[in-house]
Amino acid sequence: MDRKTNRLVIASDLRTIAAIPLTDQTPMSQDTDNIYAKPHSSLQDFRFDDQVANVFPDMIKRSVPGYSHIIGVVGILAEQYAQPNSQLYDLGCSLGAATVSMRHRVHAPGVRIIAVDNSQAMLDRSADYLDAEDSPIPVETLCADITELTIERCSFAVLNFTLQFITPEQRLPTLKRLYDGMLPGGALVLSEKLSFEDRQQETLLMDHHHDFKRANGYSDLEISQKRQALERVLLPETATAHIERLQQAGFSQVSQWFQSFNFASFIAIK
Numbered sequence: 001m002d003r004k005t006n007r008l009v010i011a012s013d014l015r016t017i018a019a020i021p022l023t024d025q026t027p028m029s030q031d032t033d034n035i036y037a038k039p040h041s042s043l044q045d046f047r048f049d050d051q052v053a054n055v056f057p058d059m060i061k062r063s064v065p066g067y068s069h070i071i072g073v074v075g076i077l078a079e080q081y082a083q084p085n086s087q088l089y090d091l092g093c094s095l096g097a098a099t100v101s102m103r104h105r106v107h108a109p110g111v112r113i114i115a116v117d118n119s120q121a122m123l124d125r126s127a128d129y130l131d132a133e134d135s136p137i138p139v140e141t142l143c144a145d146i147t148e149l150t151i152e153r154c155s156f157a158v159l160n161f162t163l164q165f166i167t168p169e170q171r172l173p174t175l176k177r178l179y180d181g182m183l184p185g186g187a188l189v190l191s192e193k194l195s196f197e198d199r200q201q202e203t204l205l206m207d208h209h210h211d212f213k214r215a216n217g218y219s220d221l222e223i224s225q226k227r228q229a230l231e232r233v234l235l236p237e238t239a240t241a242h243i244e245r246l247q248q249a250g251f252s253q254v255s256q257w258f259q260s261f262n263f264a265s266f267i268a269i270k
């Protein structure tokens, strides 16, 4: 329980497992997300603008079950797959949480990280976190669309809740381009909000996701307004659709390694 907010902080309970470096340990902003707390007369589609960038660490931890755990595991996996003199890509990096986690653990020589986002607002704020890091691993931040990005000499890539924001038609070409730019033995971690073919399962897991948000202090109004704002921009797909697409892109070994309610993460190896 967070004494100040009287909130059950489920998202960061893994802090006690000291071996996993969580984003909670990085100097991230503590600004509280209350973007949808008041009624909006006309709800705009959700955008990664200044307002979101200012509260993003709070928003994502209170909204995505297992987020801190996934970030910690990304560092552990990057350490395993990073090859000497190769590039690691954080695609849709937001404030750079996955980049920070990779920088904490990767030891392979000659590695650099390319952190890409098409929101300048997010990248501007990412500097606060990335510049504060004392790491020998260089990071290049790029304001670019990942659907048009050239990927080269990649041994490890992260798409942490990013693919869901690009159109379904662009998803396979984007993954194919990533696969083509990947070194043999390279790996991708793909995390996504899921949908389910079974209506009952969809309702059950979505309802429990909303319970998770309520336990983290969001009101019913905040939950429903955010849901509406995301409706046209975050297009979730089933786990099967993701696994099949990763295979179609060329990845030889694809496995779902995490799920909490309707949020999941996959690993795909070239």
Ligand SMILES: C[S@@+](CC[C@H](N)C(=O)[O-])C[C@H]1O[C@@H](n2cnc3c(N)ncnc32)[C@H](O)[C@@H]1O
Pocket: 048, 060, 091, 092, 093, 094, 095, 096, 097, 098, 116, 117, 118, 119, 122, 144, 145, 146, 147, 159, 160, 161, 162, 165, 166
């Ligand atoms: C949910 S956030 C990702 C969270 C982040 N990966 C993390 O682990 O903290 C999605 C991010 O993807 C970015 N994004 C969405 N579409 C994109 C695109 N086509 N190209 C680059 N970035 C994109 C958004 O600006 C946003 O910062």
Ligand SMILES: O=C(O)C(=O)C[C@]1(C(=O)O)C=C[C@@H](O)C=C1
Pocket: 059, 060, 063, 064, 161, 193, 226, 230, 234
């Ligand atoms: O708040 C939700 O319901 C979400 O779907 C969470 C989610 C995401 O999955 O990316 C949506 C937008 C914000 O970027 C943070 C988290």
